[in-house]
Amino acid sequence: MSDAPTTNQPGTQNDRVDDCLAIGSIVSSNSHIDYTVEIYNETDRERAPAPDECGFGQPVFVKKTIGVDEYVVMGVIYDTQLVDPDQGRSGPRLAQGDQPQFTPGYVEERTKFAGVALLGTAVIGDDGTIESPTQQMPRWTLAVEDIVERCPDGVTRDFHTTEDGRLQLAYIERLLDVAGPLGAEVTLALVERLRESFPAKEHQRVLNVIEKDIRWQSSVDRGVMR
Amino acid sequence: MSTPPSSSTTTGSNGDLIGTVAGPGDGPNEFFIVTPDEQAVKTGEFITYSVTVEGTPRDVIARVTNREQARGLPETFMADPHVAPEAVAGTLGVPTEDIDLYRLEATVIGFYDTNMETFSNPRQLPRPGTQLRTAPDAMLEAVLPNLGVGAADARTESGVVTLSSVDVTARDGLAHMGWLLNRETGAVDLHVPIDEFAATHLAILASTGSGKSYTAGVLMEEMMKPDVRASLLVFDPHGEYGSLSEMRGEDMFAGEDGYRPEVEYFTPENLRIRISELSVGDVMAVLDNPSDRMQERLAEGWRTMQQRESRTWGVDELLDEMRNQYGTDDASVGALEWRLRRSIQRNELFTTDMNVPLDDLVAPGRCTVLQMDTLSRRDQQMIATVLLRRLYQARLAAVRERGDDPNFDGDIIEFPLFSLFEEGHRFAPATGDAPSLGIMRTITSEGRKFGFGLGIISQRPSKIDQDVLSQCGTQVTMKIQNPTDQKAIESSVEAAGEDVLRELPGLTPGQAVVSGDAMNTPVLIQVRQRHTQHGADSIPATEEWRTAHEQRQEQPTRSEGADMGGGDSSGEVDLLGDR
Numbered sequence: 176m177s178d179a180p181t182t183n184q185p186g187t188q189n190d191r192v193d194d195c196l197a198i199g200s201i202v203s204s205n206s207h208i209d210y211t212v213e214i215y216n217e218t219d220r221e222r223a224p225a226p227d228e229c230g231f232g233q234p235v236f237v238k239k240t241i242g243v244d245e246y247v248v249m250g251v252i253y254d255t256q257l258v259d260p261d262q263g264r265s266g267p268r269l270a271q272g273d274q275p276q277f278t279p280g281y282v283e284e285r286t287k288f289a290g291v292a293l294l295g296t297a298v299i300g301d302d303g304t305i306e307s308p309t310q311q312m313p314r315w316t317l318a319v320e321d322i323v324e325r326c327p328d329g330v331t332r333d334f335h336t337t338e339d340g341r342l343q344l345a346y347i348e349r350l351l352d353v354a355g356p357l358g359a360e361v362t363l364a365l366v367e368r369l370r371e372s373f374p375a376k377e378h379q380r381v382l383n384v385i386e387k388d389i390r391w392q393s394s395v396d397r398g399v400m401r
Numbered sequence: 402m403s404t405p406p407s408s409s410t411t412t413g414s415n416g417d418l419i420g421t422v423a424g425p426g427d428g429p430n431e432f433f434i435v436t437p438d439e440q441a442v443k444t445g446e447f448i449t450y451s452v453t454v455e456g457t458p459r460d461v462i463a464r465v466t467n468r469e470q471a472r473g474l475p476e477t478f479m480a481d482p483h484v485a486p487e488a489v490a491g492t493l494g495v496p497t498e499d500i501d502l503y504r505l506e507a508t509v510i511g512f513y514d515t516n517m518e519t520f521s522n523p524r525q526l527p528r529p530g531t532q533l534r535t536a537p538d539a540m541l542e543a544v545l546p547n548l549g550v551g552a553a554d555a556r557t558e559s560g561v562v563t564l565s566s567v568d569v570t571a572r573d574g575l576a577h578m579g580w581l582l583n584r585e586t587g588a589v590d591l592h593v594p595i596d597e598f599a600a601t602h603l604a605i606l607a608s609t610g611s612g613k614s615y616t617a618g619v620l621m622e623e624m625m626k627p628d629v630r631a632s633l634l635v636f637d638p639h640g641e642y643g644s645l646s647e648m649r650g651e652d653m654f655a656g657e658d659g660y661r662p663e664v665e666y667f668t669p670e671n672l673r674i675r676i677s678e679l680s681v682g683d684v685m686a687v688l689d690n691p692s693d694r695m696q697e698r699l700a701e702g703w704r705t706m707q708q709r710e711s712r713t714w715g716v717d718e719l720l721d722e723m724r725n726q727y728g729t730d731d732a733s734v735g736a737l738e739w740r741l742r743r744s745i746q747r748n749e750l751f752t753t754d755m756n757v758p759l760d761d762l763v764a765p766g767r768c769t770v771l772q773m774d775t776l777s778r779r780d781q782q783m784i785a786t787v788l789l790r791r792l793y794q795a796r797l798a799a800v801r802e803r804g805d806d807p808n809f810d811g812d813i814i815e816f817p818l819f820s821l822f823e824e825g826h827r828f829a830p831a832t833g834d835a836p837s838l839g840i841m842r843t844i845t846s847e848g849r850k851f852g853f854g855l856g857i858i859s860q861r862p863s864k865i866d867q868d869v870l871s872q873c874g875t876q877v878t879m880k881i882q883n884p885t886d887q888k889a890i891e892s893s894v895e896a897a898g899e900d901v902l903r904e905l906p907g908l909t910p911g912q913a914v915v916s917g918d919a920m921n922t923p924v925l926i927q928v929r930q931r932h933t934q935h936g937a938d939s940i941p942a943t944e945e946w947r948t949a950h951e952q953r954q955e956q957p958t959r960s961e962g963a964d965m966g967g968g969d970s971s972g973e974v975d976l977l978g979d980r
Contacts, residue, residue: 310494341488341491341492342492343491343492343494344492344493344494345492345493345494346494347493347494348493377484377488380481380483380484381484381488381489381492383480383481383484384477384478384480384481384484384489385489385492385493387477387480388475388477388478388480388489391477392477
């Protein structure tokens with residue numbers, strides 16, 4: 176990929192990566208491009224993400240400083256999991272019988288995890304927009320407690336635009352692979368988002384073909400079609 | 402023509418590298434090639450590779466017969482015709498450049514054996530990984546037609562045998578028909594040996610409008626050039642060869658010794674058949690349903706007349722003879738009289754004394770065109786029958802050296818002949834219903850020994866007598882879509898392999914497959930431009946209708962009485978014209 180900056184108009188909040196909503200932090204990874212994010216709740220943050228802000232197919236990013244440059248590592252939520260150590264029992268509980276001291280478990284342990292598949296990287300420009308987006312696999316690994324932020328639509332659009340203005344979705348194969356059984360669905364969710372960002376007819380047509388291809392392929396995989 | 406390469410092999414290869422052998426193919430002489438470049442090799446292209454046969458490295462020539470895509474973008478990328486698959490691929494980050502791989506099938510033709518002067522199949526396929534090149538232009542020019550290039554012809558000054566060094570244009574007696582269709586215009590010129598097709602006969606087969614007469618015109622031009630000076634006789638039922646006379650003035654046909662081709666036209670007015678030249682079978686063919694008894698009477702009378710010294714007898718003398726034999730009131734002779742007078746005596750074609758002198762008709766360096774467009778089909782056949790029989794006997798007499806015999810008083814033609822039949826199915830119909838068929842069968846089966854070649858031009862191979870067609874050793878086949886005609890070619894033309902037949906429906910006017918004795922392997926060519934004008938263009942119907950209509954509008958209207966019948970003009974015979 177070339178290092179030339181994209182030619183989008185800077186300035187609108189919608190296409191800048193500063194002041195975005197933090198939706199969680201990384202807690203573990205399953206592979207180089209597959210991370211688990213713990214979604215913030217009301218106790219973690221003053222402004223916890225609403226359900227539609229950390230939903231399935233939501234593009235996210237993590238800011239990362241490599242050397243002197245600031246990058247965003249782009250990803251998408253492809254899976255979510257709820258965790259409740261109380262297994263459905265609510266309220267304070269007593270300690271175990273052999274535990275001499277009564278310790279009420281008031282720590283809120285219920286939480287929501289999200290699986291994030293990495294899609295690519297981009298350089299953060301001086302004005303807060305992204306430049307030189309690449310959809311190749313990121314070379315660096317993220318760290319535990321790296322903050323995952325909700326990606327605004329403008330950034331998502333920039334990330335999917337090549338320097339010559341074409342639409343790019345080069346990560347699809349990796350995404351389908353990482354997301355497994357939900358791969359087709361998450362890709363379709365992304366395609367749906369891109370439809371709004373790329374209203375031009377030729378882009379819509381390309382998205383149509385891609386959508387059909389994914390739908391057909393997943394139907395074949397599931398044995399619905401042949 | 403490309404420059405000869407300096408190669409130490411027997412043939413020499415300098416063509417472009419086009420692909421790699423992937424492995425053996427379906428048939429024993431087939432192999433697969435993988436190539437990334439779809440443009441480098443077209444179907445029908447000649448490619449070459451090197452194989453060591455009995456210790457000598459040989460450049461084997463193979464022909465690409467089929468191609469398929471081995472690798473490329475998935476079909477789902479083509480779901481919307483408005484979106485280029487490359488655009489989808491580009492969006493998905495799929496590489497689009499240099500990803501296509503093609504799998505070609507090739508059939509081994511063989512290496513050119515300078516001792517055998519033809520192709521020899523090495524009976525071994527190239528190893529997988531062998532590099533393949535396009536066969537050099539100059540080499541193809543030397544080995545595709547049956548030119549009999551030997552080791553001596555191909556030896557360069559340094560003593561190396563290099564086929565590409567053979568200068569085909571320096572040879573005499575070759576007809577430049579055109580160039581290989583797969584290569585650039587004029588890159589590989591095809592020169593067909595005239596001796597070969599003049600001896601073993603020629604068939605030009607194509608549906609109408611595909612350039613049959615054009616191709617025949619090209620061959621005739623080549624045959625009238627100073628290095629050939631053929632004796633040509635053209636049976637032209639449509640008057641399509643009127644423009645050949647232009648050859649007389651063209652400098653390219655002039656020889657250094659002052660030779661200019663003669664082009665003679667014979668119209669029905671100066672085409673006459675002496676009745677005594679007819680055989681009894683010919684007469685039977687023109688009579689209306691003679692009964693068995695009539696046939697027997699006629700045969701006997703005819704035989705007696707032919708034994709006479711005089712050759713200027715006519716129908717009257719024949720009838721007198723038959724009345725002598727069978728009596729004046731024989732009913733069959735009476736019936737024959739009516740038929741003979743109607744079919745022969747009243748037909749201006751037949752005379753008692755005049756006969757076209759063969760010396761006027763044929764001569765070396767002379768192209769004689771018999772313009773028979775005003776004659777009925779039966780008369781055309783009669784002329785062909787009698788002329789062919791006389792010419793054949795004259796050639797027979799020359800070859801058997803009857804000229805030395807003082808008692809021999811027939812014609813003698815001391816030079817070989819080539820006779821071309823436009824609408825060949827008229828003269829040798831598959832139905833057998835033509836007096837000319839017999840002599841045409843004789844000439845095609847035996848003419849080679851007597852230096853009498855025939856060229857059959859036809860748009861309906863299925864309507865030509867299969868014996869005649871199968872004897873045509875060289876075939877120029879152009880676009881043919883009719884399945885019956887394709888089948889006729891398949892069954893009667895030996896050299897027409899599957900490759901050739903597959904090409905036929907897809908050819909465009911001016912493209913032809915040349916196969917048979919004159920070629921070492923069938924070749925797809927583009928026929929060259931004619932030096933003289935082509936005379937068989939379609940009539941511009943709409944223009945002529947318009948002009949005719951305008952003329953009619955200008956004429957005063959005239960009323961015409963209704964024909965209530967009873968007159969002597971039925972018009973039917975004239976309209977059909979074939980009776």
